[in-house]
Amino acid sequence: MITAQIIQNSIDELSAITRVQLCVMDLKGRTVARTADAPDFDAEFIANFAESPVESQVISGVHLLKILDEGELVYILLASGQGEDAYMVGKICVSQLQNLIVAYKEKYDRNNFFQNLLLDNLLLIDIYNRAKKLRIDVNVPRIIILVETRAERDSGAAELLGSMYTAQTGDYVTAVDESSVILIKALKAGESYADIESIATTIVDMMNTEAMLDVRVSYGTIVSEIKDLSKSYKEAKMALDVGKIFYAEKHVIAYNTLGIGRLIYQLPISLCRIFIDEIFGDREVPENLDEETLNTINKFFENNLNVSETSRQLFVHRNTLVYRIEKLQKATGLDIRTFDEALTFKIALMVLNYMKYVDSNSY
Numbered sequence: 168m169i170t171a172q173i174i175q176n177s178i179d180e181l182s183a184i185t186r187v188q189l190c191v192m193d194l195k196g197r198t199v200a201r202t203a204d205a206p207d208f209d210a211e212f213i214a215n216f217a218e219s220p221v222e223s224q225v226i227s228g229v230h231l232l233k234i235l236d237e238g239e240l241v242y243i244l245l246a247s248g249q250g251e252d253a254y255m256v257g258k259i260c261v262s263q264l265q266n267l268i269v270a271y272k273e274k275y276d277r278n279n280f281f282q283n284l285l286l287d288n289l290l291l292i293d294i295y296n297r298a299k300k301l302r303i304d305v306n307v308p309r310i311i312i313l314v315e316t317r318a319e320r321d322s323g324a325a326e327l328l329g330s331m332y333t334a335q336t337g338d339y340v341t342a343v344d345e346s347s348v349i350l351i352k353a354l355k356a357g358e359s360y361a362d363i364e365s366i367a368t369t370i371v372d373m374m375n376t377e378a379m380l381d382v383r384v385s386y387g388t389i390v391s392e393i394k395d396l397s398k399s400y401k402e403a404k405m406a407l408d409v410g411k412i413f414y415a416e417k418h419v420i421a422y423n424t425l426g427i428g429r430l431i432y433q434l435p436i437s438l439c440r441i442f443i444d445e446i447f448g449d450r451e452v453p454e455n456l457d458e459e460t461l462n463t464i465n466k467f468f469e470n471n472l473n474v475s476e477t478s479r480q481l482f483v484h485r486n487t488l489v490y491r492i493e494k495l496q497k498a499t500g501l502d503i504r505t506f507d508e509a510l511t512f513k514i515a516l517m518v519l520n521y522m523k524y525v526d527s528n529s530y
Contacts, residue, residue: 327378
């Protein structure tokens, strides 16, 4: 439903232009919004007028008009001014407020529709019937882009996203929880995942510069029909979780580039524990290693197990690096200079990160 503040803003602007004083009251005679010198009528009189069959009435130079919502009376408008001007301005105000009521109701209905669609709360027949009623094209290619702020969802994120992508272009902004904002992005012919990546990066940059928000953005796969949007939403959610666990340094995470992280994310936690016990047994597990050793390992992997290049980038002597690697081998039983054991170690690190994430979110 349209808010009192929206009504107040509308009548303030109209009154400033026409110099006609306006007041909007509910059906019980309570003031919803009014300009500075608006007329004041008895609540009982307003209630009686609301129940009367007449569309308008004039009392002591004050015009009373009814504001309808799809034929149902919702407000009473009082307009006072010079001669016929007050009546004309009153009719204009009634038309404006009625159109605003319809627009805000449609916006709410669309928001409600997309929320239920993403959460799989609609039957297939209801999806197409409601989409037709809301004038939403069902066959446009779309994708879900999920925007999560590092803190609790900020209204500024939704407002900024709504200003960047509007319903006029076929895009919709909504939310289904308190932690993220959802952009339902309509795609043009020929737009690819490279374009989506560019859009996601733009969102991160805009949120940072315009709203001073540190956000993480993920997106699912492109779907050709509106009924499949919930699939893209689930994928975007998974991408967001997987990104937090395995790719914490990234601000944009795509579902179709998750790699081995997606596989590990779907493993039962019991199987993960068996794998870690099998690899390390009673030896020291990587999560207990000091930060210097972990940084050395990560840099070694980044340089494709190249000892010389890694030692150069770490500003340490080659022998120092070899000593650290051998020390790690004694602690864990894995020699990361060999491809097979380096691969095992890398996967073990990812599994441990996943187990830590599950444990921290199980309370």
